[in-house]
Amino acid sequence: xxxxxxxxxxxxxxxxxxxxxxxHYFAAKPNPxxxxxxxxxxxxxxxxxxxxxxxLNHTLQDILVRYxxxxxxxxxxxxxxxxxxxxxEVKIVEAMAKEGLTKEQVGREEFLRRxxxxxxxYGGRIVTQMKKLGDSCDWSREAFTMDDNLSHAVRxxxxxxxxxxLIYQGDRIINWCPHCKTALSDAEVEYQEQASFLWHIRYPxxxxxxxxxxxxxxxxxxxxxxxxxVHPDDPRYKDMIGKELILPLVNKRIxxxxxxxxxxxxxxxxxxxxxxxxxxxxxVGKRHNLPVIRVMNDVGTMNxxxxxxxxxxxxxxxxxxxxxxxxxxxxxxxxPYTHNVGTCYRCHSTGETIISRQWFVKMKPxxxxxxxxxxxxxxxxxxxxxxxxxxxxxxxxxDWCISRQLWWGHRIPAYYCEExxxxxxxxxxxxxxxxxxxTHFRQDEDVLDxxxxxxxxxxxxxxxxxxxxxxxxxxxNSVLVTAYDIIFFWVARMIFSGIEHMGKTxxxxxxxxxxxxxxLGRKMSKSLGNGVDPLEIIDRYGAxxxxxxxxxxxAPGSDTRFMPEKIESCRNFINKIWNASRFVLxxxxxxxxxxxxxxxxxxxxxWILSRLNRVSREVCKNLDRYEIGxxxxxxxxxxxxxxxDWYIELAKRVLYSDDAxxxxxxxxxxxxxxxMTLRLLHPYIPFVTECIYRDLPGAKETIMLQAYPQPxxxxxxxxxxxxxxxxxxxxxxxxxxxxxxxxxxxxxxxxMLVTSPEHQKxxxxxxxxxxxxxxxxxxxxxxxxxxxxxxxxxxxxxxxxYLPLGELVDIDKEIARLKGxxxxxDKEIARxxxxxxxxxxVARAPQAVVDGEKAKLAANxxxxxxxxxxxxSLK
RNA sequence: GGAAGCAUAGCUCAGCUGGUAGAGCGCUACCCUUACAAGGUAGAUGUCACAGGUUCGAGCCCUGUUGUUUCCACCA
Numbered sequence: 040x041x042x043x044x045x046x047x048x049x050x051x052x053x054x055x056x057x058x059x060x061x062x063h064y065f066a067a068k069p070n071p072x073x074x075x076x077x078x079x080x081x082x083x084x085x086x087x088x089x090x091x092x093x094x095l096n097h098t099l100q101d102i103l104v105r106y107x108x109x110x111x112x113x114x115x116x117x118x119x120x121x122x123x124x125x126x127x128e129v130k131i132v133e134a135m136a137k138e139g140l141t142k143e144q145v146g147r148e149e150f151l152r153r154x155x156x157x158x159x160x161y162g163g164r165i166v167t168q169m170k171k172l173g174d175s176c177d178w179s180r181e182a183f184t185m186d187d188n189l190s191h192a193v194r195x196x197x198x199x200x201x202x203x204x205l206i207y208q209g210d211r212i213i214n215w216c217p218h219c220k221t222a223l224s225d226a227e228v229e230y231q232e233q234a235s236f237l238w239h240i241r242y243p244x245x246x247x248x249x250x251x252x253x254x255x256x257x258x259x260x261x262x263x264x265x266x267x268x269v270h271p272d273d274p275r276y277k278d279m280i281g282k283e284l285i286l287p288l289v290n291k292r293i294x295x296x297x298x299x300x301x302x303x304x305x306x307x308x309x310x311x312x313x314x315x316x317x318x319x320x321x322x323v324g325k326r327h328n329l330p331v332i333r334v335m336n337d338v339g340t341m342n343x344x345x346x347x348x349x350x351x352x353x354x355x356x357x358x359x360x361x362x363x364x365x366x367x368x369x370x371x372x373x374x375p376y377t378h379n380v381g382t383c384y385r386c387h388s389t390g391e392t393i394i395s396r397q398w399f400v401k402m403k404p405x406x407x408x409x410x411x412x413x414x415x416x417x418x419x420x421x422x423x424x425x426x427x428x429x430x431x432x433x434x435x436x437x438d439w440c441i442s443r444q445l446w447w448g449h450r451i452p453a454y455y456c457e458e459x460x461x462x463x464x465x466x467x468x469x470x471x472x473x474x475x476x477x478t479h480f481r482q483d484e485d486v487l488d489x490x491x492x493x494x495x496x497x498x499x500x501x502x503x504x505x506x507x508x509x510x511x512x513x514x515x516n517s518v519l520v521t522a523y524d525i526i527f528f529w530v531a532r533m534i535f536s537g538i539e540h541m542g543k544t545x546x547x548x549x550x551x552x553x554x555x556x557x558x559l560g561r562k563m564s565k566s567l568g569n570g571v572d573p574l575e576i577i578d579r580y581g582a583x584x585x586x587x588x589x590x591x592x593x594a595p596g597s598d599t600r601f602m603p604e605k606i607e608s609c610r611n612f613i614n615k616i617w618n619a620s621r622f623v624l625x626x627x628x629x630x631x632x633x634x635x636x637x638x639x640x641x642x643x644x645x646w647i648l649s650r651l652n653r654v655s656r657e658v659c660k661n662l663d664r665y666e667i668g669x670x671x672x673x674x675x676x677x678x679x680x681x682x683x684d685w686y687i688e689l690a691k692r693v694l695y696s697d698d699a700x701x702x703x704x705x706x707x708x709x710x711x712x713x714x715m716t717l718r719l720l721h722p723y724i725p726f727v728t729e730c731i732y733r734d735l736p737g738a739k740e741t742i743m744l745q746a747y748p749q750p751x752x753x754x755x756x757x758x759x760x761x762x763x764x765x766x767x768x769x770x771x772x773x774x775x776x777x778x779x780x781x782x783x784x785x786x787x788x789x790x791m792l793v794t795s796p797e798h799q800k801x802x803x804x805x806x807x808x809x810x811x812x813x814x815x816x817x818x819x820x821x822x823x824x825x826x827x828x829x830x831x832x833x834x835x836x837x838x839x840x841y842l843p844l845g846e847l848v849d850i851d852k853e854i855a856r857l858k859g860x861x862x863x864x865d866k867e868i869a870r871x872x873x874x875x876x877x878x879x880x881v882a883r884a885p886q887a888v889v890d891g892e893k894a895k896l897a898a899n900x901x902x903x904x905x906x907x908x909x910x911x912s913l914k
Numbered sequence: 915g916g917a918a919g920c921a922u923a924g925c926u927c928a929g930c931u932g933g934u935a936g937a938g939c940g941c942u943a944c945c946c947u948u949a950c951a952a953g954g955u956a957g958a959u960g961u962c963a964c965a966g967g968u969u970c971g972a973g974c975c976c977u978g979u980u981g982u983u984u985c986c987a988c989c990a
Contacts, residue, residue, distance in 0.1 A: 046952080192939045230988070233976065237990085255990060268990095302989055319990075379988060424918065431917070431986065486979055525983085558926095560983090592928050592937075597919080598983090602926060604939050611952045612938095622949030664930080672928070687949075695948085771956095780955040784945055814947090870934065878971030880933095888971095895934085 042624060042734060046610075046617035048581025052726045055171055059729075063808035064743050065175045067115035069512035077516040078104055079497050082184065082528065084123035085162035086130055089675040090167065091555035091563060091589075091601060092522060094573040097174050098586045098723075099552060099667060104175055105722035106662050107517075110745035116175060117500050119182030120162055124489040125219055125385045126446035131157055131447065136840065138325065147446050154447045157399065158183075159197050168420040170573060173725045175743070181792070182500040184492040185449070192499035193449045193492050194466040196540060201453075205401045206441075208462070212318045213440050215391045216383035217339030217353075221444040223383060224399050224488060225437060226527045228390055229381040237376035238361065241306045242267055242370050245292055246282040252371050254306030256378055258318070258364070259357040262289055262345045263334040266312040268323055271297035273308055287369040288360065289345060296327045304361035306574050315394045331394055337444075339391065353391075353566055398442040398485070399449060404434045409535035410616035412544045419535060421665050422596045425523060425551045425810075429640040432527050441488045449487030455481050494532035497545035516543060518548040518665075523596065526551070550665050553598035555589070560600055572602050584610040591675065591724055593668035612675060613727055616720070619683050620731045623709045626694050626702075632736045633707040641701075642687040642763040642804060644708045649760040650681050651712055655748040658719055674719055682712060685767065692811045710736055715748040765798065765837035772840045779856060780831050780847055787816040791830070794838035802838065823908075832857070832907045836898055850913055857910050864903050869898035 043050070059065065069075075078100050083093060100116060108114035131154050132142060142150055162183070169176070176901035182189060200206040214223040217601045237429050238258045243250040243532040251267055264286055269276035276295065298324055301310050314324030315333040324331060334344050341356045361541055364370040381390045410433045420426040442451060454463045455714060456472040463469045471478050495503070497519075501510040515537070520529060530549055537545030557563050563570040576585045588609040593599050638644065654677040661670035687708075693705040714735055716893045721728040721742050773790060784789065785801050790809060794802065799820055802809075806818045821841070829848040832843045836870035871892055874880050 044950090046950095253990080257990085279966095300989090305989050312990095317990080319988090369931060378990095381988090427918070428985070435986085527986095592926095594928070597927095600926065602939085605926075607952075611950095614952045615950065618950035618953085619964050620949080627950070661930085664929075669930075683949085684954085688954095691948095736929070775957095776957080778944070782945085784947075784955075874933090874971075877970055881970080883970050884933070894932085910955075 042617075042621050044621070046581075046614040046727070048726060049578070049612075052171075052577075052582055055726050055729050056173065059175070059741070059743065060170075060178065061787050062741070063179075064741060065116070065177045067113055067177050067513075069508045070113045073111060073113040075512050075517070076104070076107040076114045077117070077498055077513040078115070078518060079117045079516055079519065080119060080174075081519075081521050081525070082119045082121040082182070082493060082496060083165050084126055085120045085158050085165070085183075086126045086629050087165050089165055089573055091571055091573055093165075093169075094172060094585060095555050095589045095599070096520060096522060097169060098171055099550065099590045101519065101586075101725070102170075102590060102667055102722040103520070103662070103665075105725060105743065106747060108743065109718065109721065109745060110173070111746070112366065113512075115177055115180075115273060117138075117180050117182065118166070118169070118174070118176035118178060118511075119163065119180075119494055119496075119500060120184070122158070122183065122448060124443060124445055124486060125221065126449040127154060127157070128445045129386065134823050142446065149445050151499055158265055171574065171577050171582060173586065175725070180500070182496075184489070184496075187586045188502065188505075189492060189495070189499045190449055191466070191494050193487065194452045196491075196495060196506045196536070197452050197487070198464055198466055199540070200400060201771045205404060206464075207401065208396065208398050208400060210394055210396050211399065211438075211440070212392050213320045213395050214381060215337070215393045215395065216386065216388065217337065217391055218386045218388040219383060219445075220337055222395060222440055222442060223390065223705045224440045224490075226490075227384045229382040229384045229387075231382050232377060233380045234375065235380075237306065237374045238364075239372040239374065240287065240311075240364060241371050242287060242293075242311075244279065245285050250297065250346050251279060251284060251309045252307045253311040255311055256376065257313075257357075258360050259333065259341070259348075259353055260313040260316045261286070261311055261360070263313045263315050263332040263347065264289075264293055264311045265314060265324065265329040265332060266294050266296045266327060268296050268298045268301050268310045268312050268327075269308060270301040270303045271299065271305050273301075275308060287367055288347075288363055289600050294327075294329075296323070296329075296555070298323050298326065316392060318332050318392055321394065330774045333394060333588075335391065335393065367778055372538060378797050379799055397440050398453075398483075400439040400441055402436045402438050405535040405539055406436050409531065409537050411431060412534060412538060418544045418546060421513060421548060421550045424597065425526060425549070428523075429526060429531060433531060434483040439488075441491050442483075442485040443488055444484075447490065447493055447782050449486060451485050453481040453483040455483070459482055465718055490528050490532055493529055493535040495540070497537055498541050503540070514545070515543050516546040516674065518550055519546045520550045520552070522554055523551050524554065524800070548665070552593070553596060556598050556600050558600060558602060560657065563601075576606060580606050580610045581613070581726065583613055586725075587612065587671065587723050590667050591671040595665055595667075605653060612679065613724060615679055615683060616716075616724075617727065617731070619678070619687060620713060620717075620734075622687060623706075623713045624731075624734055626855060627706050627710055627736055630711050632702060635707060635711040638704045638707045639694070640704070640708070642759060642766070642801070643704070643808065645754075645756040646760045646763040646767075647682065647686040647708065647712055648754040649756040650677065651715055651748070652750040652754050654681075655715070655719060656750040659747070659749065662722075674716075674723070678716060678720075681804070682716060686712070688812055692807045703725060716746050717742060718745055762801045763805070765807060765835070766802055768835045769838055769840055770809055770813045772835050773815065773842065774810070776831050776833050776840070776842055777814065780842075780844060780853075782814075782842075782844060782847060784814065787814050788842055788844065788861050790815040790818045791821045791826070791841040791843065792818065792838045793841070798837045802848045832909050834909075835858075836902070836904045839909075854910060854913050857906060857913075861903070861906055861910070864899055864906065868896065868903060871899065 104114055104116040165199055214228045219509045235256055237254050237256055239252050239254050241250045241252045253267055267284055279295045280293050280297045286293050312320045312323050314331040330795050334341060336342045339352050339353045345351050351618055383390050413429055452466060454469055459475040460476040461472055461474040468480060498514050501513050503510055533545050557569040584606055589607045654673055657673050658670045690705050690709055693701045717728040717732050729742050732738050809815045809818050826841055827843045829845050830843045831853055832850050833840045874892055
């Protein structure tokens, strides 16, 4: 045996991963003899580093994938990365800024060259990090959203949707990030509460008969006001409707319009209308035919509409306008006010809503079948409550703004005729204009939203739009695993894209997990600096410990905290497995292992085999239901409390004897149970299980491809296992009394039992266990009338246990101890009687429950009698 | 404004279709017993937030209350 004494994951994890990879164990290809199991990875950004969120997400996927692979599925876990349009572009721009260069200076071509260069250099970082975690992805299929075939899929989809009238270009109010200088979709805006002010500004009536005061949080946009709106029924303003106001600072006449949109009770009940810079105002403007005047340009500075403020940053302009309003006597009040401000989800700077010409996807027709798919459970969210969130979003969906004023990404396949301006949308640059016949075209400058390409990920990575064998075999995917924070960005869009382009929802199940928070329950973030680096944890504790701690005891959909103690306890658990394995392998040295069927089994053997059956059955059941955390806890308990604490200790009786035959049998059982246990655990802790598996007698080349344990009918041993648990109960009882009375652990004592003939038959076979585990010198069966005077006792369900402890037994203490037991017993009996005396319970509860309760009561009454006899005899 | 989640042992969390409350860490006592002190044995600790309801029976189902977190909307 060559396993070192302490578990040291750094010694082998790297080599084992390389071994798996070199042997192509992760590779999948269509195989008609097997059922497919497919997961596509949520592609991490090329700018990203592996964080705890990935670690959790990948651990869950790898558990499912390794489990299914061992169950004999043709299992594909398809990896890849996302080009992350904005995030990457920002990085490149920043890098160029250090050289004193701007995008505009180097031009599109050079910029893209630099971006690709960056991608080639750093885009693979996260992939090497994923390998450290143990991800069993088919790396030969690694995809990138800007690969040729994936880009082809993007163009194809764009053209398809355009031809169907589902993509259009138009002037709309959109979200704009002045820092990233691009349009954003609604989903990309994050609202933050900010303390600001509500400015009350007086707009005089043109006829000099008075004024209207409006309240605004955005005084700088007043330069673009084209009306003031009041509620039609507001008596304060009724007479002013239709009159004109003088817009302060601009000295322009604007009308007072009546619109139901205005809330009478808010502010002054009058709203300034700036159609170019507010979505609601835009709608009001449309209803009243108001002009749309943009006063700000793309970088967030004031434009030339009002020369006095031209070039000023929006926040500078705000100050100056405030001063000017004050000076002109227009500022009535500046009231502190907290409100929500939209910010860019990438750079977090304050966004603008502006009117702009952009490309949109018409969502209603796409959303409808996508809603139906989830309603009909064709796609199921786990846990189910996330379907509500999905419905809520899908039902209220607005058109999706997909154009971005960036260079890094999929350039929009729209071409404008240089002669007549006609728009041609096609996968490749058109040769001639269908309208004027000329041959010069200019391609749209913009690129597509990153999520436009990731929406196609479940099929674009399998070769679509080509009809490939992969697509045929691996689509739909089996399950999608992701955190709840990208349900809108990604999951929803994959669902409608899959339905639209493949005719089938992309996956039957969506497993949603939570996010990993820090020790205090806060979200991990760069700005807080509270992120825990999974790579550091792996270096210190090993990938297996990290994986197990992320998977153990979690519930789908709920957040987890990263607790250092939890990692340690998982490391300890693996260390336990490590040492148990060492024990088994040490004892297996030089022993010829028998096939499990040929082993002559002891009661303990039968017990552990039946427990193994049980844990195998339950783990599979839990995994099939995505109850990954529950399955982990069950394995933990099996390994520690049953296999190590009991079976290995029981086995020592034989192993340390001279009976070579019995030893061979016991070792064979140990090896078998260890083998199955390692297989059970392999999906969770792949490295250490592979490492130990290699040393197992009769091991194949890898544990990865061995069959996942299933319950074996002939190892059920229901009755025998139960009987053996009676023996275990006796052992516990003796230990318990010893500890309570204070018998030195090294002192061996004679045990006397009072029991029935049937129980004695079972127990008699197990004396050696009692001697070994309970420190018994001997086990004898006695008549109750012939007990020594000083004994301590305990009643179990199969026997009364008497320990002659001589001077150690203090009669008064012993009586007190027994009375303590009696109290507990009485409570139990009262509870059972309460239930059974209830006619409703007996009449309506299932028969099995009633019978069970009756049996319990009978057993407890019997126990009570014996206990009472004992107390009486001591008195 | 709308919706959802959470509230269980000192701490962090499990708890499947309702059927006697669980784990890890921590705590107490004892133990270097030839796999493991990253360990062993034994133990203590809970009006399962509160109030009602359904049920023979509720941590679990229903209603309401309180506290807390999150998502969506964004009335200037």
